Amino acid sequence: MSKTTNILLAGVGGQGVLLASQLLTAAALASGCDVKQSEVHGMSQRGGSVTSHVRFGEEVHAPVIEPGTADFLLGFERLETLRNAHCVAPGGMIIYNTMRINPSTVASGVAEYPEGIAARVDRYAGKVHPVDGLGIAERAGNARAANTVMVGAISRFLTFPDDLWERVIRETLPAKLVDINLTAFNLGREAVAA
Amino acid sequence: MAEKAILSGNEAIARGAWEAGVRLASAYPGTPSTEILENVATYKDIYSEWAPNEKVALEVGVGSAIAGARTLVAMKHVGINVAADPLFTLSYTGVGGGLVLVSADDPAMHSSQNEQDNRNYGKFAKIPVIEPTDSQEAKDFVAIALDISERFDTPVLYRTTTRISHSKSIVTFGARREAERQPLLEKNMPKYTMLPAFARMKHPLVEERLLKLKAFAEETPLNRVEMRDPAVGIITHGISYQNVREALPEASILRLGMTYPLPEKMIREFAAKVDKLYIIEELDPFIEELVRLMGVTVHHGKDLFPICGEFSPAMIRELVAGAAADLPAAAEGLPARPPAFCPGCSHRGIFTILKKLKVFVSGDIGCYTLGALPPIQALHSCVCMGASIGMAHGMTHVLPPTDDLSQKTVAVIGDSTFWHSGMTGLLDAIYNKGTSVIMILDNRTTGMTGGQENPGTGRTLMGEDTITADITALARAFGVPEVVEIDPYDLKDIEDTLRAELAKPKLSVVVVKAPCVLRYRVSKPPLKVDVDKCTGCKRCLQVSCNALGLVVEGEKSYVQIDQNLCIGCTVCQQMCKFDAIS
Numbered sequence: 001m002s003k004t005t006n007i008l009l010a011g012v013g014g015q016g017v018l019l020a021s022q023l024l025t026a027a028a029l030a031s032g033c034d035v036k037q038s039e040v041h042g043m044s045q046r047g048g049s050v051t052s053h054v055r056f057g058e059e060v061h062a063p064v065i066e067p068g069t070a071d072f073l074l075g076f077e078r079l080e081t082l083r084n085a086h087c088v089a090p091g092g093m094i095i096y097n098t099m100r101i102n103p104s105t106v107a108s109g110v111a112e113y114p115e116g117i118a119a120r121v122d123r124y125a126g127k128v129h130p131v132d133g134l135g136i137a138e139r140a141g142n143a144r145a146a147n148t149v150m151v152g153a154i155s156r157f158l159t160f161p162d163d164l165w166e167r168v169i170r171e172t173l174p175a176k177l178v179d180i181n182l183t184a185f186n187l188g189r190e191a192v193a194a
Numbered sequence: 195m196a197e198k199a200i201l202s203g204n205e206a207i208a209r210g211a212w213e214a215g216v217r218l219a220s221a222y223p224g225t226p227s228t229e230i231l232e233n234v235a236t237y238k239d240i241y242s243e244w245a246p247n248e249k250v251a252l253e254v255g256v257g258s259a260i261a262g263a264r265t266l267v268a269m270k271h272v273g274i275n276v277a278a279d280p281l282f283t284l285s286y287t288g289v290g291g292g293l294v295l296v297s298a299d300d301p302a303m304h305s306s307q308n309e310q311d312n313r314n315y316g317k318f319a320k321i322p323v324i325e326p327t328d329s330q331e332a333k334d335f336v337a338i339a340l341d342i343s344e345r346f347d348t349p350v351l352y353r354t355t356t357r358i359s360h361s362k363s364i365v366t367f368g369a370r371r372e373a374e375r376q377p378l379l380e381k382n383m384p385k386y387t388m389l390p391a392f393a394r395m396k397h398p399l400v401e402e403r404l405l406k407l408k409a410f411a412e413e414t415p416l417n418r419v420e421m422r423d424p425a426v427g428i429i430t431h432g433i434s435y436q437n438v439r440e441a442l443p444e445a446s447i448l449r450l451g452m453t454y455p456l457p458e459k460m461i462r463e464f465a466a467k468v469d470k471l472y473i474i475e476e477l478d479p480f481i482e483e484l485v486r487l488m489g490v491t492v493h494h495g496k497d498l499f500p501i502c503g504e505f506s507p508a509m510i511r512e513l514v515a516g517a518a519a520d521l522p523a524a525a526e527g528l529p530a531r532p533p534a535f536c537p538g539c540s541h542r543g544i545f546t547i548l549k550k551l552k553v554f555v556s557g558d559i560g561c562y563t564l565g566a567l568p569p570i571q572a573l574h575s576c577v578c579m580g581a582s583i584g585m586a587h588g589m590t591h592v593l594p595p596t597d598d599l600s601q602k603t604v605a606v607i608g609d610s611t612f613w614h615s616g617m618t619g620l621l622d623a624i625y626n627k628g629t630s631v632i633m634i635l636d637n638r639t640t641g642m643t644g645g646q647e648n649p650g651t652g653r654t655l656m657g658e659d660t661i662t663a664d665i666t667a668l669a670r671a672f673g674v675p676e677v678v679e680i681d682p683y684d685l686k687d688i689e690d691t692l693r694a695e696l697a698k699p700k701l702s703v704v705v706v707k708a709p710c711v712l713r714y715r716v717s718k719p720p721l722k723v724d725v726d727k728c729t730g731c732k733r734c735l736q737v738s739c740n741a742l743g744l745v746v747e748g749e750k751s752y753v754q755i756d757q758n759l760c761i762g763c764t765v766c767q768q769m770c771k772f773d774a775i776s
Contacts, residue, residue, distance in 0.1 A: 012531065025200050025362060035200060036328075038361040040226075040304045046564065047740045048533035062440035063361035063433075066508045068521040079528065086524040102743040102756075103531035108569040109735040109744050111529035120525055143758055 004057035006065045007154070010084040011076025012101045013050050016147030019172075020074070021052040023151050026168045027160050028056035038063035047104060049080055073125070074154050076133070076147065077101050078117045085124035094125045095153050095192065097133030097146055129153065129192045136187045145177075145184035152188025197367045203358040206329040206365050207268070207296060208233030210336030215373040216240055217263035217291070220251040222614065223643040224270030225305035226359040227298035231268055232646070235655050239370065244640075244647055244655045247579070247614040248273035252280045252295065259293040259349075260386055262377040264340050268296040271312045272578065276615070278315070281349070285319045286396040287386050288347035291375060292340035296352045298359045301476045302504040305356075305642075307559070307578065309502065311477035316351045316454035320400050322407050323351045323454040324416065327435040329363040335451065337371070338416065346403055346410070353453075355476065357433040357504065408455045416451030419464055426514060427468025429461065429481060434474050434505055441507035442514060456484050465490045472498075472514060476505055532567050537741040538716060538761035540637055540682040540708035541565065544606070546737050546765065547688045548572045552600045553696065556589065556630075558582035558616065560608035561641040570738050573606065580615025582607045586630040587623040595699070602696050605632045610640035610648040612665060620703070624672050628701045631692065634665050635682075637710040645713035669703045676702040683708065685768045711761060718762030721755055727774035728752035734766040734775065742766060 007024060011017040021037050028035040033056040040051075053065045067087045075081025075096030088094055098118070105111035114120075122128050131153050137146040148169070155165055169181055201209065207230050211219060219242040221231040234242045245251035248269040255267035269277065274297050281295065297315070300306040316323035324339045326332040332354065339350040384392045411417060423444040430438050431450040438447060448464040450456070465471045473482040473495040482495035498513045499505065512518045535542045545565040548555050549572035557563055557573035558581060565573040575585060586605035593601055607616045612634050623630060640646040647653045652662040669677045676698070680691050695702040709716060720741075730751030735742055741759035745752055755766075755775070767775040 013533065029198070029200050029364060034364065036361060036363045037200065038357060040356060040360060046533035046536060046561065047531075049531040060363075061436045062507050063357060063363070063436065064506065066506055066519075067524075068519060080531070082525045083528055083531075086522045088522075102740060103529050104534035104738050104740055105529045105532070105568065106744075107534075107735065107740050107742050108738045109732045110569050114528060124522065 004055050004060055005158075006070045006089070007054040007072045007074060008065050008070040008084060008087050009052040009054065009074045009076070010080045011050055012080060013046055013048050015050070015076045016144065017050045017052050017076055020076075020147040020151050021054050022172055023148070023168055024054045025056070026172055027158070027164055028054070030164055030168060031160050033057060034060045036060045036063040049083065051084060072154060072157065074150055076150060078121070079103070079114065082114070082117050082121050085121050088125045092125055093127040093129070093157060094121060095129040095131060095150065096121065097150055098130045099134040099146070131188065131191050133188070136191055137184055140184035140187055141180045142184075145181055148181040148184040149188035149191070152185035153192045155185070155189055156192050198364055199367070200362045201329045201333070201365045202229060202360055202362045203326065203329050203332040203354055204229035204360070205233045206332035207336055207354070208237070209365065209367065210333035211266045212237040212240060213333070213368045213370050214337035214340050215264050215371050216266045216340070217373075217377070218242070218255065218258040219266040219268070220245050220254040221268040222246070222248045222251050222273060223640050223646045224273050224298070225643055226300055226354075226356040227268050227270045227273070227296060228643045228646065229359070230296060231655060234266065242655050246649055248276040249279060252277040252284070255293055255295070256280055256284055259289040259291045261290065261379055262375050263291040264373045265291055265293045266296065266336070267293070268298070270306065271297055271299040271310055272306065272308065274312055274315055276579070281315070282319050283388050284349050285321050286388055286393055286400060289343055289349060290380065291373060291377070292343035293349045294336060294339045294343060294352045295349055296354065299353060299355045299477070301355050307576065309477060311480060312351070312353055313453055313480045314478065319351075320404055321348050321351055322346070322452060323353055325353050325432040325451060325453050326358060327432055327449070327451070328358070329361070329365045331451070332358060333365050335416070342410070346407055348403055353432070355433055404455055408458065411452050411455055411457035412459050414452060417457050417460060418449045418451070419460065420447045420449060421467065422446045424468045426470055426472065427464060428472045428474055429464070429485065430474045431481070432476075434476055437505055437507045437510055438474055441510040445514075450481065453481060456481065458488055461485055461488065462490060470494070474499060474505070474510060477501060533564060534567070534738055534740055535561065535564055536712050537739050537759045538711040538763040540706065540711070541635060542737050542739065542763070543682050543685050543688060543765045544633065544635065544706060545570045545572050546769070547685060547692060548604060548606070550689065551692060551696075554589070554600070554603045556582045556586040556603055556605045558605075558607040558611045560611050562606055562608055562635055565606070569736065579611055580607070580619055583616050583619030583623055583632055586632065587619065587626070587628040590628055590630045599696060603630050604692070604696070605630055607632070607634055608641065609634065609636040609638065609650045609665065610646075613649050613663065617668065620669065620674070621672055624674050624701055629699055631695045631702050631704060633704045633706060635706045636665055637708060637713075639710045639713040641710050641713065645710060666705050669705070674701060674703050676700070677705060678702065679705045679707055681708065682706045683763055683765065685765065711763075716761065720757045720760035721762055721764070721767055721775050723753050723755055724774045724776065725752050727772050729772055731771070733771060734769045737765050737769055739766060
């Protein structure tokens with residue numbers, strides 16, 4: 001555990017990026033790591049770009065991940081994934097939800113949503129896992145659980161014990177949402193090949 | 195084993211207040227400070243409240259402290275400007291029970307209108323400044339700050355920045371320690387009644403107190419030397435301490451937890467032990483100027499590091515060690531994703547019409563400030579909380595009478611901002627015979643900060659029912675003859691009302707009433723586009739709703755409505771000339 005693990009989460013305000021960060025930090029804490037997480041609230045909540053930084057290891061100082069040092073980029077929307085792809089370290093991994101959410105600039109017709117995002121994302125990392133997060137969440141029973149699908153996907157590549165995740169989900173989420181999120185988590189975990 | 199949790203700096207400050215025996219906490223919401231009081235409210239041993247503005251919040255705190263209770267007051271950096279009047283004289287009266295004033299500064303202006311460095315207030319008001327470097331310290335320093343407040347009879351300015359307030363790290367909990375002193379009123383006029391004769395006696399005591407605090411700064415564990423390689427010595431504080439540790443793990447550090455007044459002896463000794471002395475602090479050269487005044491040689495400070503914005507470990511590494519990282523380039527040509535009005539937001543229709551009328555919109559601070567962003571771009575000034583009405587009034591008094599709408603002013607202000615400090619602007623405008631149109635957007639919440647209660651919501655921070663202050667009745671009581679209430683989802687009515695009010699040579703108040711759809715979870719069935727009727731004219735897109743999107747299929751283009759986002763507000767439907775949305 002000597003090296004710090006850096007996970008950058010990127011998505012759109014309202015997608016539950018912060019809840020996903022909470023699950024990751026809770027898992028890190030329960031495994032005995034030092035952990036820091038950073039985000040910015042306020043104006044970004046209103047449909048703007050959102051990032052959250054999760055860092056854990058033996059001793060963590062700075063709360064923010066620097067460009068070029070993220071071990072994982074966990075993207076919740078494909079344009080936001082590309083926007084943050086340069087933050088991934090050499091040898092790092094990108095796991096992202098392929099869903100599209102129009103920015104206000106696109107919704108109002110003043111800009112176009114870029115084509116060919118997948119190919120451009122691929123250029124930033126050797127290991128890239130696109131995930132149909134929205135489709136999987138809908139199969140789990142709630143489109144809003146796409147964030148937990150993505151946590152399930154990244155969980156494959158983190159070295160926390162398997163039974164830890166269920167405990168963390170039960171402790172973090174309100175009781176009535178636990179079952180759907182456990183399903184979403186497990187489907188997400190199965191959606192990527194380790 | 196003591197209980198541990200991952201807390202944000204703000205959550206940790208709330209926990210620290212509880213553990214330190216605080217009995218009263220007051221604040222006005224403002225990013226990045228808001229969660230402090232939201233979390234204090236979860237501890238039932240503390241009476242907590244949202245005050246209508248920061249000045250009142252501090253005055254409530256002063257009363258509580260004079261009555262002998264440990265007290266916490268919190269606000270964002272610009273809130274201290276509002277509270278500066280009581281603050282500067284509180285420095286003279288001193289406290290009774292300890293009083294900590296949290297100032298949450300916002301370097302890089304993530305959610306603020308300026309980037310002021312509130313350590314300057316410590317020096318200006320002659321009070322100590324305390325700054326934590328992570329959430330554990332954010333909790334622990336509250337008790338230390340209260341002890342300092344009581345020991346030296348002074349308010350303590352407790353400064354965080356966005357990255358301290360909104361970053362989470364591990365915190366070990368402690369138990370609540372009740373203050374030994376019980377609240378009791380003490381009638382001590384020379385101490386608390388700042389008439390000139392009494393204030394003249396107090397000022398020398400304030401200067402003496404600063405000398406005592408300087409001596410205290412040398413001995414408090416808040417300030418700490420970490421000797422490593424003496425080649426580079428860095429004086430730093432707050433979040434910069436963490437960034438320095440990350441960037442330069444071998445550097446020696448003088449870590450200041452108390453950044454005013456400074457420990458001169460400790461600084462001289464540290465400077466003598468290192469080859470090169472750096473001072474690394476975001477925003478103003480606050481420490482640097484004071485250290486240079488001591489005659490200590492500073493090799494590098496603001497000659498290298500910027501005054502504007504936040505620092506990163508990479509920046510520190512590069513500027514101190516000259517090690518520039520070779521980074522991959524960010525993807526270019528991507529459309530920006532600025533924040534926007536939520537789908538269904540009651541502000542959307544108002545700004546659609548304000549844009550159409552081409553009036554000058556004197557704006558204010560809240561979600562509606564987003565009306566300045568593309569594609570709406572119909573909010574033409576925004577200075578500080580409550581300023582919209584006074585500014586519009588000033589404009590109408592110097593502009594010649596005209597029928598040209600582009601030379602007319604509409605002030606736009608939200609309910610919480612109106613209660614904060616718009617009320618006094620309205621009083622001025624009606625008292626001094628103003629002629630502007632003032633729109634008060636009452637969505638029954640303090641929206642931009644996440645939906646807090648305010649005097650118009652009928653609920654308190656602690657979740658109790660209370661009065662619902664009435665904007666229309668208040669405007670009438672001020673003597674405004676024309677107060678019109680309108681529905682923000684009826685575009686024609688908004689336009690007709692505004693045109694009529696703008697044509698009148700007198701002041702009018704238009705109160706727009708509709709609940710915040712996010713806060714109150716308002717939702718109706720989503721609308722759909724009839725693709726055969728839609729011509730792709732993009733008129734509906736002018737309302738800037740994220741639920742809408744243009745689809746281009748060869749020659750044919752049409753608008754699609756995201757069924758997961760639309761809440762059926764009908765504003766886009768009213769824009770459509772082809773009856774394609776239903």
